[in-house]
Amino acid sequence: MTAAFTPPSSGLLFDNSYRRDLPGAYLELSPDAAPAPQIVVLNRALAGQLGLDADVLAANPGWFAGGSLPKGAEPIALAYAGHQFGGFSPQLGDGRAHLLGEFLGPDGRRWDLQLKGSGRTPFSRGGDGKAALGPMLREYLISEAMAALGVPTTRSLAVTLTGEDVWREAGRLPGAVVARIAASHIRVGTFQFFAQRGEIDKLRALTEYSIARHDPDLVGTEGRELAFFDRVVDRQARLIAQWMGLGFIHGVMNTDNMALSGETIDYGPCAFMEGYAPGTVFSSIDRQGRYAYANQPLILGWNLARLAESLVPLLPGEREAIIDALNVRLGSIAGQFRAAWLDVMRAKLGLEGAAKDDGALVDDLLAAMNGADWTLTFRRLADAVAGETGSLRPLFTDFAAMEAWLPRWRARLAPDAAAQMRAANPLVIPRNHKVEEALDAADRGDLAPFHALLAQITDPFRDGADREAYALPAPSDFGDYVTFCGT
């Protein structure tokens, strides 16, 4: 007699293909057991979309902070290399993260479930493998804001207090773990890991695996490695174009933080620009401005060149022809980005179709902005469709250049421009001072500001007078914003 199959009541139906198919790409090990796991925030809406039973998840806090594991989980720490601020580290890897496994959603899509802040691994080097509550709530906030803004991103399922404190520069802080969901955790740095070790069979296996997981229509086709590269370029060009449209600054675009799925990954020192200034940098360690706002499209090309190099040993034919084929592709990335970015900007500006002077129209707007708040300028431009500039004007110290630009823009508007613009330009983004206020309160045990902010930023396009406090930039006494990573 065979027992009838009963799916787990949580809905977490594990099928751990990375572990099965890619030996050598990870280490098997368990997360640390949290002494007193307590869920701080559980993403019930996301759980529902993924076919998970939120009540069962809520009843099992140990799953999200180590200690106990859901049935079918087989935790591993992933190996990867990466260029960090341009310098190559042959071995990085998950130094404080455990991939519990992959589960299949109701539509058959495959999701990684990973814990971050869950303890040391052989990849930890000097780190403690832990995380403080603030940075994990920060990842939750920003990734959920990005999802609501329509940007491909890893998602946050839960943040769980471990019941253990961690030591940071700021002193003793509550320890926590974020449980995140991703289409995969395969990075440019994963390819670099095998390429630099000359492990060509493993590199090939990783490539075939990645194609099957992210571009299954390419499986078994001739020339699939280059076709896969093209897909990655396309996803990343569109992703960075979306970031630029929102004023999002990732802050640490190392090759180990660029996912082949095209999702935004690794919310460390990221933040949203307020006043438009192309050189904006928030991260305390980015002293040269390598990952400044306006450099992100250049880093896109730089990182993809590192991926291209990693693929060389897999490509058939003469080495010179391979290099030529890759160089042609690398040479077109800037143009691909610009096209994707123009699409984003046309939607933001409510333009009708596409015209050849749109690039100049956008460039001239940026020149006229002169430090005006990025988010509110676009949002309030929607008011200006019908000639009402009263809400826009106060954002500018000098409105003369805008005054000259507006008629050119109006000549290009789509019939329903204002509505289109209010759907493309958020009113509320995670404002830096609001994020800090919420995280400070959470450190003191008060989660009300966190939940209030979360409700606002996961509903970014709605108008409402009640939202003013969340829509405005930081008051001047907030000062220059500085962010930190790896905390």
Ligand code: AMP
């Ligand atoms: P990130 O800057 O978050 O992309 O991390 C870069 C590398 O540092 C990764 O290999 C992380 O696993 C590792 N790392 C960051 N913070 C810690 C920590 N507290 N303990 C151990 N490893 C860490």
Ligand code: MG
């Ligand atoms: Mg990382």
